[in-house]
Amino acid sequence: MTSYRQPGLVLTDRHFTVPLDHADPAGEQIRLYGREIASGTRAGAELPWLVYLEGGPGFGARRFAGKQAWLGRAVQEFRVLMLDQRGTGLSTPANRQTLPLRGGPREQAAYLTHFRADSIVADCEAVRRQLTGGARWTVLGQSFGGFCATHYLSTAPEGLRTVLITGGLPGLDVGADDVYRAAYPRMRRKNEGHYARYPQDVDRARRIAEHLAQKRTVLPGGYVLTPEAFQSLGILLGTGDGSHQLHYLLENAFLRTAGGEELSDTFQEAALAALSYAAHPLYAVLHEAIYAQGHGPTAWAAERVRTEFPQFDTAKALAGDGPLLFTGETVHPWHFETDPALRPLREAAELLAARTDWPPLYDTGQLAANEVPVAAAVYHEDLYVDTAHSLATARAVCGLRTWVTDEFEHDGVRAGGARVLDRLLALVRDET
Template structure:
């Protein structure tokens, strides 16, 4: 482990670099690096504080970069020494993307390699890192979204390493196949789109106009992304966050510019859409999004694409042929992502092999969760677009002693949008203060 310290307003940061096995069942084999940023309040650097490790949502996203200690981090550093972990393959950890994966080998080798980048491997990384940072003492975990999936796996496999667990928008189904996840997701997505159009009725015609333009003339965005109708619809992923409806509205309102040749999609619109849709900064999200649900001997088989066919309201061509609104989609990954996005195009065969894999290990142990003794509190967001509320509540009942806070005050990003309040509430729950 190597470390470097520096300061930001109100906090001291320390960069940590850890060497871990790619495959924890072969500890003498290939090794990769995992990065974590320690954050401690400026006046408490010498204090013997308990550790809190933050597991970001995703998969495939590095830990959020903060300036100082805003939002939940400000609450956390009052009580903890925080580790913002870049999960393997993300951020400053050994990156896995179109530039680095060719060195692993062909598509089959890449798919086998990426099989070591799910929650099971992330938790085993955490256990190695915990031994180096805490001297073996248990630590606390805050898991946001996919980070909550990791925390649930942690409770299933290594609860002895946990002092307490906080989960926000991230209680997974313990046994649902990806098909079940998406069959529950599409109706939620439709409700979010309908709510957006109720708030901004002018966006119905704007979205139809953009979709009609793209149906006739797919556009190559800055950076080489091919904007098709389906890609445009995927902007609906914004609707799962607290201010996402407003972001989408402002994105749509200046889509066209008048030129000498007629109306064209404006440069400003194209640039903004490119930034929203590109996976260049988080390619593992696309590659591993469906595999995070895979277990039980079944392939995911491009689940979101197959299940979408069961919901014809999302077919833009049908909507444009009549007078129905064009529905946006949400947190779904499709084969066309790997032809539209230049950051993903070289990885299409790898993605196909991951979608076909059937021997994914089980991620959760219901018997161990039913016997849980670790204090756990979870924020469950009512009608969360990304994680099914019903699944979350079933899992909450399956984990012994877990306390829930079910709220419709926030969307999926409540732990970020809610300032200190969400984490403070969860801390209160595990301490029996609320």
């Protein structure tokens, strides 16, 4: 273990070994990384543990600098473990560079079936037993981390002291098609809100899409910016300042050159930073698989369901006089053609999209009998997680208390910092 300091904090690097397949504990092992964080004034004290599960899938735990966001509040009473979920961060990585070590696409796809919430929760239990000596801990799950926390409640409640969920109560019995049928209307409403705030962006977005339709545009590093890929910038609209970020990105789009009007380097770099999956490829490869549990193959649900909402069709938007609509948290097969970080994983992704035997993730009987204190922040009109699905789940989990708010977007636990964590802790302690 290596320990070091940041202002007001003591951090310790932790490494763990867990089975790739928890059903075969003697089989192949992988490595997990977690960063232990404690207050500098209480580093040697006996403190209860809180494990943070990041959103995604496919993102390593956030790298804070000091007591940012909710962390300063958490270390007042907890010893925090920022766990890089399997395949992310400093845990055994899974990406275009490492997956060929498994073999071909079929072997890669088989390997990746072990990277959903069920395996992540089994990892947490293995880590908890090593780290706490068997004591229960608190889970803070953001977005997909909340999906993992709900699976945790379903399968291993004996390991849980308290569960806190932010923007991540999943639908218990909805498939990927249901998720996207609910999502596209929310995306439309987010677009309407953005264009109402920044009406000048209607023309800017159309001009950019028209340019991309007429001229093949390859961003630095090889990302092909098609009109549909450009629409994916709508993923920004789900965060507290995302509409403003999108506006500033669009206003820098064009400049005059010796060869005529071109997309600026500034725009291209910003678009690449927002669109590339190089740092989190599992987000794309496994995104629809996180909803798969007995509903048949996901079969590129976001792409199929999109045809039911023709207002998102780029060609139709440009042929008419309506605004171009940005999309949100959707992954499409063409992402595996436009993004060089995903191209080598296309065949494995196709196999995962065709898979029909995904096991269920949630035990409704266990959740109905839940005895673990649980509180969840549900963000009204959350772009990424449907509010109606979340509230239905809240009613299905015994004792779960909700805080439904439109004060924050999906990133409320970061943007709202201590206030969000404070509110959830008060709820589970019956202090409010």
